[in-house]
Amino acid sequence: MKGEIALGGGKEFDLIRAMRSRWGNRASGIGDDAAIxxxxxxxxxxxxxxxxxxxxxxxxxxxxxxxxGYRAATSALSDLAAMAATPFAVLVALSMPExxxxxxxxIADGIGEAASIVGAQIVGGDLTRASELAxxxxxxxxxxxxxxxxxxxxxxxxxxxxxFGGPASAVLAFEHGETPGTWAxxxxxxxxxxxxxxxxxxxxxxxxxxDISDGLLADLAHIARASGVRITVxxxxxxxxxxMDAIRAASGGEEYELAIAAPIxxxxxxxxxEFGLQLSxxxxxxxxxARVDVTYRGDRVAPPVSWNHFSH
Amino acid sequence: MKGEIALGGGKEFDLIRAMRSRWGNRASGIGDDAAIxxxxxxxxxxxxxxxxxxxxxxxxxxxxxxxxGYRAATSALSDLAAMAATPFAVLVALSMPExxxxxxxxIADGIGEAASIVGAQIVGGDLTRASELAxxxxxxxxxxxxxxxxxxxxxxxxxxxxxFGGPASAVLAFEHGETPGTWAxxxxxxxxxxxxxxxxxxxxxxxxxxDISDGLLADLAHIARASGVRITVxxxxxxxxxxMDAIRAASGGEEYELAIAAPIxxxxxxxxxEFGLQLSxxxxxxxxxARVDVTYRGDRVAPPVSWNHFSH
Numbered sequence: 001m002k003g004e005i006a007l008g009g010g011k012e013f014d015l016i017r018a019m020r021s022r023w024g025n026r027a028s029g030i031g032d033d034a035a036i037x038x039x040x041x042x043x044x045x046x047x048x049x050x051x052x053x054x055x056x057x058x059x060x061x062x063x064x065x066x067x068x069g070y071r072a073a074t075s076a077l078s079d080l081a082a083m084a085a086t087p088f089a090v091l092v093a094l095s096m097p098e099x100x101x102x103x104x105x106x107i108a109d110g111i112g113e114a115a116s117i118v119g120a121q122i123v124g125g126d127l128t129r130a131s132e133l134a135x136x137x138x139x140x141x142x143x144x145x146x147x148x149x150x151x152x153x154x155x156x157x158x159x160x161x162x163x164f165g166g167p168a169s170a171v172l173a174f175e176h177g178e179t180p181g182t183w184a185x186x187x188x189x190x191x192x193x194x195x196x197x198x199x200x201x202x203x204x205x206x207x208x209x210x211d212i213s214d215g216l217l218a219d220l221a222h223i224a225r226a227s228g229v230r231i232t233v234x235x236x237x238x239x240x241x242x243x244m245d246a247i248r249a250a251s252g253g254e255e256y257e258l259a260i261a262a263p264i265x266x267x268x269x270x271x272x273x274e275f276g277l278q279l280s281x282x283x284x285x286x287x288x289x290a291r292v293d294v295t296y297r298g299d300r301v302a303p304p305v306s307w308n309h310f311s312h
Numbered sequence: 313m314k315g316e317i318a319l320g321g322g323k324e325f326d327l328i329r330a331m332r333s334r335w336g337n338r339a340s341g342i343g344d345d346a347a348i349x350x351x352x353x354x355x356x357x358x359x360x361x362x363x364x365x366x367x368x369x370x371x372x373x374x375x376x377x378x379x380x381g382y383r384a385a386t387s388a389l390s391d392l393a394a395m396a397a398t399p400f401a402v403l404v405a406l407s408m409p410e411x412x413x414x415x416x417x418x419i420a421d422g423i424g425e426a427a428s429i430v431g432a433q434i435v436g437g438d439l440t441r442a443s444e445l446a447x448x449x450x451x452x453x454x455x456x457x458x459x460x461x462x463x464x465x466x467x468x469x470x471x472x473x474x475x476f477g478g479p480a481s482a483v484l485a486f487e488h489g490e491t492p493g494t495w496a497x498x499x500x501x502x503x504x505x506x507x508x509x510x511x512x513x514x515x516x517x518x519x520x521x522x523d524i525s526d527g528l529l530a531d532l533a534h535i536a537r538a539s540g541v542r543i544t545v546x547x548x549x550x551x552x553x554x555x556m557d558a559i560r561a562a563s564g565g566e567e568y569e570l571a572i573a574a575p576i577x578x579x580x581x582x583x584x585x586e587f588g589l590q591l592s593x594x595x596x597x598x599x600x601x602a603r604v605d606v607t608y609r610g611d612r613v614a615p616p617v618s619w620n621h622f623s624h
Contacts, residue, residue, distance in 0.1 A: 034358045034395045057440075080345075095446060124360060126362050126363050128368055129365070138361050140359065146348055
């Protein structure tokens, strides 16, 4: 009786091979139990992990499979932007039901594109069956000047990159069975991880940063708590998409823009010229209890706190 | 109107705080967007990610929540053992339905225990809602002498650590509604990542290694392919649990023992004395097509190939 064992047989291996061939030279070292990497000398290692779950972070009829992959990876990469780290490696843990398998190459394309944009290699992963699609993405970066949530100082100003309200507006439209506007849909489906912007900001005086995943005000509250400061925000200064509500925009998650604390002298115009992206002063860091006070059209307001995947 | 934003409010943050308090000094740096780490000078960084999914890797009525967490983390840590790397950091991406929330502290305890045993810190994570429990674990290690799947040389012997058949036997019993034997259940519920053993083996001549997650024969086929060698295995030399079938034991996954290729002179007795664990020579690396040839009781046999989560 012949005793030969098939090599790397089975559907899982075929699927992994299919992904690797989509990634081409954007992937390296996949195929051993773990990836071997080098951190540049003198730089610190920065690591984060993030999961995107079907019907929690996205719905199948809202996005293409390529967008689902792109967005899952960008969401994780955005955490490195918040630290002003430069991504160099991505690991992907994909869990999926059978019905998603035909979409795997497109999902892989989206992940590969997100990695490619920031110059990171896909170095490993895991593929398993599950009853819903889950994309776990772990990102590794390196940084010299690390930004954190805890560096805000009294007297600093609060700045945000970009224009808010797109993702919240797109989700609202989707949930009502409507088609979102082009800009809002694009902001939801194809967010940008502000990697280069964050490094520039770290090099030009930023002292604390966070990426907007829970919602601007909820994320500023994280900075307030970590830095032990009071943050005042004027929502009239927040750039929002045309016709969009500033309070909703400040409460909606998954913007993946940056909020930073920096001294007032930050060179806003240089930044905008360099990146083609708005940088707006929306508030200040003050002494006082760790909290966020918000004004809008001259009144203090208490917007809904956050986009919380565990409570909705 | 008062405009104060609750700080770190919401259930997700309460749950994260609950986990952190369980982990105590086994966790560090959690609370920013990403963890900042140092790789020891002169060592290489080794990274792997792994997901454990309810009803794929375990069933709720088979294991305690503590065992589910322990096993998920150990499964990921075992990939570092396969590379002879020393774990230093663990990131946990937990996705869970509401009904699992009361079990979160116990799951966290299990993850913390697995990290603690190998001396790794829990440095970050993600917590999200999902319709089934999924535990994504990313592990970071450092290594000087990295083992891989591709280093096996013609003339080497094939060795395995430990005694096989426990997990397969436990799963068989569970699936028939029976109670597994104590040893088999323990091997399934509380596997060991062979971290120290792997470093010893790398320092004493091992040239290739893999951890047994897909099944001994399927995993040896990975070595055969990666090293471009033929592997012959004599299943009569494989230590199996009392009354267990060697063919089933060689096909069952999730043993988390090590298979290595090393020159014949490996000091088996020193290893056994050092670790209180069997090290058995079960085969040889030969020239020829990349495949695994198996004999059992004098005959060549073709056992079922692998434990494949995508095909069952």
